[in-house]
Amino acid sequence: MTSENPAPRKRFRPLRWAGYAAIVAAAGFGILLGDAMITPTGPDPVSPIGGAPADLPASMSRGEYLTRAADCAACHTRQGGLPYAGGRPFELPIGTIFSTNITSDPQNGIGRWTDDAFVKAVREGIGSKGHLYPAMPYTSYSRMSRADVLEIKKYLLSLQPVPQAAPENTLGFPFNQRWGMFFWNTAFFRERRQPQVEGHNATWHRGAYLADALGHCSECHTPRNLAFARKSGSAFAGSVTEGWKAYNITADKTDGIGAWTDDQIASYLRTGHAPGRSSAAGPMAEVVENSTQYLTPSDIKALVGYLRSVPARKGGEPGGTVETNPLGARNSNAVLPGKDPQQTSSRGARLFAGDCAGCHQYNGAGRQSNYANLTGSRAVNDPSGAALVQVLLHGTKLNVGGVEQSMPAFGATYSDTQIAEVANYVLTHFGSKTGSVTAGDVKKQRK
Amino acid sequence: MPLLWYLRDEISFTGTKFGCGMALCGACTVHLNGDPVRSCQMPVGDVGDRQITTIEAMSSDRIGKAVQDAWIAEQVPQCGYCQSGQIMSATALLRVKAAPSDEDIDAALSGNICRCATYRRIRTAVHKAAQELR
Structure with a gap:
């Protein structure tokens, strides 16, 4: 039997291909550079879109x-x-x-x-x-x-x-x-002033200026690509910042904040706590403490209105569907957990009884402080438990109007396994989720 | 100002104790509309028109009195520092559950820490108070 020689293949010439690639890259770069040079920056936004609001208190410059x-x-x-x-x-x-x-x-x-x-x-x-x-x-x-x-x-x-x-x-x-x-x-990057968008009034534009220019919300809440640039098609769909979740804040009803009321969003920005929803923790607690608590009522309203208008997007960092009336909390009262033998005898439940129930209560209502309210919080509804573990390990604090609210850190006293156990208990009890937190996950988040 | 500061320093209700100041030990437990709260972390301004009950009122409370009597009968306190908080939590528990199990007691009272480790006597005394009240 004879085997035929295969037809001679064209020789691969790496230099030639590198040359082609360089030409294409240079051409692409040239186009981008040209675009950067001809993109107009647009006019400076003026009051009432730019500047300080009309209801600025006299005490603040x-x-x-x-x-x-x-x-x-x-x-x-x-x-x-x-x-x-x-x-x-x-x-x-x-x-x-x-x-x-x-x-x-x-x-x-x-x-x-x-x-x-x-x-x-x-x-x-x-x-x-x-x-x-x-x-x-x-x-x-x-x-x-x-x-x-x-x-x-x-x-x-x-x-x-x-x-x-x-x-x-x-x-x-x-x-x-x-x-x-x-x-x-x-x-x-294109240097560009706050654009005027047809069909929107001055209040909406003010909200956009607060969110996109001053507040730079998207720097954390928009996912980034490999080159660390924000993905323009996924505005506000959520990301991770310094190990904390910057959640999806689009109008999507399950993945975003579409199901929140205006008052809840306003309260969250003004005080760091939205009744029946989340309390700000980690970097967002800092945002509330340093920035949004000082916004005037007219600016809060404008910002809420603008966030409401952000197109709904799925995914990003949705954090799981929020169960606002979870079974575990519903069956419990302030002093005792509901009947759930598997849950109450678990090690997570025992840890919760000792160190958590004193503030959060079994019904999740929050005892001394509304900020300790757990039901409806995104952190306890995210099966990955990422934000929850972060709070458990490092604690969080928030000073609003001169009153400090704080959650102590348990990283120094709990083992990785204990953090995982209490996190999974909390996810089940307050979020009706099957928590998937492992000691290994906790270890990664420790540093 | 925390409620505990107000109770102890302003109106001299010193039966409620300062333990950790971080709502982690339970020594400062009082009742807010009947529910146990840690007064060290409760801003006095947040109380509003809700009712605060302290250990001082327990001897005139039906359940509180039964708990205190059981505490004496079982000789629960050692150093005694945490005990006003323990009694406040135990009273709140018996209000929502007349015949608590050991597990219920653990769930409701684990947040009250006793460095003398009187936990077994606390359990026995809670059961005893529950029996007396029946």
Whole structure:
């Protein structure tokens, strides 16, 4: 038997293909660059869309209000550090970035910055050392008006200078090359002021300005792609930030906040707790504490109205269908759990009896504080238990109107297994879910 | 101001004790409209027009008196520091369940910690009070 030789195949020429790929990439980049150059930034938004609201209390300056609405403090203040002195670490897969000092200190802060330099940093992401990394949400702040950015600068300069240098970033090559961000910006960033959208009134636009320009909500609540840019088609569908869930906040009734009432959303933003729904924890608790609790009634209304209009999207970080009247809690009262032999004898149930029921109660109503209300909370309805484990391990606190609400951390006293057991008990009892938290999951979330 | 501060420092109702200050030990338990609450974490401003009952009122409460009598009969307290909280939680339990099981007692009273470990006597005394009340 003879075997025929196969027909000679065309030889693969790697260099030639690399050449083609380079041409295509260069052409693509050229198109993006051209787009970036011709995309108009649009006019600066003016009052009542930009600026401070008409119902601004006399006790607060315009600059302070806008600084709070833009939540500069959240990132530019390190845990336990002085306000706006920077140094808060942002741990990314490529290394750690530290926020900068934006106090009036001339050496370390913005004391010597010109107006133009400050506006350029905030809206274009180009600072004193060159390109900023998009941990700074210039991608959102580019929507702000120059007047509002300068009001913020004026306020920051009115505060005490803090002579404290920010730690150096620990990014490895090539990410430590700031000029590289030029390519990222070309691909993912268009400097653009808050656009006017046909068919919407001034209140809606004000809400959009609060959410998309100042509040930069989407920086956490919109999922990101591999290049760390927000996925434009998934606005507000939810993401994970610093190990915490930034949930889907679109109008979807099951995955988002479509089933929340206006009052619930308003209360959540104003106080950090929505009656019958969630309490803010982790980074969102900081947002409420530093920013949204200060929003005026007219701005809260505008923001709620805008969030309501966000198109419903499924998925993202939905966190599971919220059961607002779960069986376990319904069958219980303030003092005793309902009959469920399997549940009450479990180790999770015993831990709950000892350390949790004192505040949360078996019916989940919350004992000393409404913030301890568990029924209807997204954290106890998410079968992955990600947010729940985060709260159990690290605790959370929230100061609203000078009153501190806190959940103690159990990370130091509970083992991984114990955290998983109590989490799974809570998911079943208060969310009617089968919790799937394992000791391994807890271990990963510990650091 | 926490309710506990108000009770102890402002109106001198010192029967309620300060333990951990974080709602984790139960020593400061009082009743808010009959339900046990940790007064160290309850802002006094949140009480509103709801009724607060402390250990001082238990001797004139039918169930509270039975619990206190059982506590004496069983010689429950050792150092005694946590006991006003224990009695408040036990009274609240007997109000919602006349004949609690051991499991019920564990579920309702586990949040009240006793460093002298009088837990067994507490259980016995709760059963005894329940019997007396029947």
